[in-house]
Amino acid sequence: MRRGYRNHTLWVAYLLHRLSGVALALFLPVHFWVLSYALNQPEHLDGFLRWSEMGIVKFAEFGLVFLLAAHLFGGLRLMALEWLPWTSGQKTAAAGAVAASTLIAGVFLMRAI
Amino acid sequence: MANETHMSVSVWRGDAVGSFQPFEVKVEDNQTVLDVVAWIQQYADPTLSYRYACRVGMCGSCAMMVNGTPRWTCRTHVKKVLVDGHMQIAPLRNLPVIKDLATDMDPFFDKWVAAEGVHHPTLTRNDPIEALDPAAEARVESAAGIECINCSVCYAACDTVANNPDFLGPAALQRAWSVYNDSKNADKQAVLDAVSGVGGCHNCHSQGSCAVHCPNALNPMNAIAGLKRETARNFFKRRS
Ligand code: HEM
Ligand code: SF4
Ligand code: SF4
Ligand code: FES
Numbered sequence: 001m002r003r004g005y006r007n008h009t010l011w012v013a014y015l016l017h018r019l020s021g022v023a024l025a026l027f028l029p030v031h032f033w034v035l036s037y038a039l040n041q042p043e044h045l046d047g048f049l050r051w052s053e054m055g056i057v058k059f060a061e062f063g064l065v066f067l068l069a070a071h072l073f074g075g076l077r078l079m080a081l082e083w084l085p086w087t088s089g090q091k092t093a094a095a096g097a098v099a100a101s102t103l104i105a106g107v108f109l110m111r112a113i
Numbered sequence: 114m115a116n117e118t119h120m121s122v123s124v125w126r127g128d129a130v131g132s133f134q135p136f137e138v139k140v141e142d143n144q145t146v147l148d149v150v151a152w153i154q155q156y157a158d159p160t161l162s163y164r165y166a167c168r169v170g171m172c173g174s175c176a177m178m179v180n181g182t183p184r185w186t187c188r189t190h191v192k193k194v195l196v197d198g199h200m201q202i203a204p205l206r207n208l209p210v211i212k213d214l215a216t217d218m219d220p221f222f223d224k225w226v227a228a229e230g231v232h233h234p235t236l237t238r239n240d241p242i243e244a245l246d247p248a249a250e251a252r253v254e255s256a257a258g259i260e261c262i263n264c265s266v267c268y269a270a271c272d273t274v275a276n277n278p279d280f281l282g283p284a285a286l287q288r289a290w291s292v293y294n295d296s297k298n299a300d301k302q303a304v305l306d307a308v309s310g311v312g313g314c315h316n317c318h319s320q321g322s323c324a325v326h327c328p329n330a331l332n333p334m335n336a337i338a339g340l341k342r343e344t345a346r347n348f349f350k351r352r353s
Contacts (some may be wrong), residue, residue: 004182005206005270010321078319082338 019076146186163214171265183269229307230288233300254295267323279312283333285322290336314340
């Protein structure tokens, strides 16, 4: 059961940030290790890239990109919250603007690839 | 059993170790959680320990965990918290339990002093009283936190306090921010030094549980963000 005192948006945002941060810390070393193949053993990298075509792997990669995005925006959110002493109305407006522009930019990106 | 006329109330008995004891209490039209606790102590079990003083939300001594959420019990209506005719009452979280519903609030008050939430005078008693401009920017920041009643609800709600016993906590840091912005406070540096140590403001993860649960609708999270900005500014100023 989630405790009563944790039942609010900012706590959920905190949890997401913590989980995504830890997941990224676990993932990044593996990521760089795979990338190092491009320099040292390109033939291994090709094998890996073929493996990464599989649906399940693709889905896992989507998850990682999502984590990075969630962590990035969570981090930007915290920095805005703590460093820019705005009123909460201004912050809501700014968050809305960021969300809208991300959505539009994302749609452009999807059409490009 | 809980029904139309009675509610079932589980009350913590013991100190750090103990268990919940069930009580049957009559439902009244107007009834606060503190009324229920007082009724139990007066009519069901006189050995129940708890703490209160003003009964009107001024003194900050009656806070308890009600169904797992920290609340001022004297101003929490039973109707608002009853779930299927049941409610659970426990001592405030993050503080040592003395007995039953009474916690030892010393750590909470000690941190208030450790955060330099104390007055550093600019004048002596022989000087004329200095006028304040209530609309000045720093005064508005300072005033935002002065209605704190030291109830420790925010302290009980904060997961950072739970994870780090040295963390000064939301109320003490908010008071430090009020003192910092007070034009009658002579020693800003003492405040910044006190809040930037091991248990200081930088521990806070901006979860905001303090602001959600403060019964006076104060926002210690904002005050802590202010301290983070000022300590950072001060750090760069002192190096250049
Ligand atoms: C990509 C690699 C990254 C890793 C492995 C990582 C990891 C972490 C971890 C483990 C935390 C601790 C969470 C917590 O204290 O609750 C954290 C906090 C934080 N991260 Fe990241 N992070 C990464 C990228 C970023 C980026 C790109 C940003 C900002 C644009 C960012 C901003 C922050 C901020 C502001 C915090 C403080 C959160 C808090 O006080 O709770 N991080 N990060
Ligand atoms: S905002 Fe900071 S002080 Fe307030 S509950 Fe969260 S961690 Fe604690
Ligand atoms: S800030 Fe609010 S919750 Fe915390 S001690 Fe003061 S009045 Fe109570
Ligand atoms: S008894 Fe004083 S605040 Fe509740």
